[in-house]
Amino acid sequence: MLTSLALSSVLTGIVGTAVMVLFLYLPLLWNGVHYDTLASIGSIWTREANDRSRMIGMLLLTIGGVAFAAFYGAFVLMFMTEAGAFRGVPYVIFPGAPTTIDLFFPFLGLVGGFGQGIFMSLVTSFVVTDFHPLERFRDPFPLLLSFLIGHTVFGVVVMFFQHQVLQLLL
Numbered sequence: 001m002l003t004s005l006a007l008s009s010v011l012t013g014i015v016g017t018a019v020m021v022l023f024l025y026l027p028l029l030w031n032g033v034h035y036d037t038l039a040s041i042g043s044i045w046t047r048e049a050n051d052r053s054r055m056i057g058m059l060l061l062t063i064g065g066v067a068f069a070a071f072y073g074a075f076v077l078m079f080m081t082e083a084g085a086f087r088g089v090p091y092v093i094f095p096g097a098p099t100t101i102d103l104f105f106p107f108l109g110l111v112g113g114f115g116q117g118i119f120m121s122l123v124t125s126f127v128v129t130d131f132h133p134l135e136r137f138r139d140p141f142p143l144l145l146s147f148l149i150g151h152t153v154f155g156v157v158v159m160f161f162q163h164q165v166l167q168l169l170l
Helices: 002-024 024-028 037-046 051-081 104-131 139-168
Strands: none
Touching: 002 037, 002 051, 002 139, 024 037, 037 051, 037 139, 051 104, 051 139, 104 139
């Protein structure tokens, strides 16, 4: 079971992080306000916002995404394997599909990702906006908004795919 959780966490963590980054940079399409999350993370070490700092930021964000996917996967396993009070409410759609598509898990991911987004936004806004080495990353508004949206999307994507992948691996 731990091997299945590890494999599904790596896969869903990478997919969830990629989708989160896509949503974080989506405002660039309409020249909207965005927070350059990857450069912000990487420039803490490089002291400049360039492609190198974005690559470091992407690596660190992906590692964090895999770690959080393991946390989300533990909840999926808990709801999949337990009976009684810990059994999720079934919101099954497409009952003839090869794996059960249960909307309970994306809804749970929505709530978990929103809570994670609030927590990470607040912690990061206090730390990053006060102590970041580059002045341009000290504005808290784009950080709060982008982290809240990005982590919510991450939670939905990871919980959905964790449920799908773990059904196949178990």
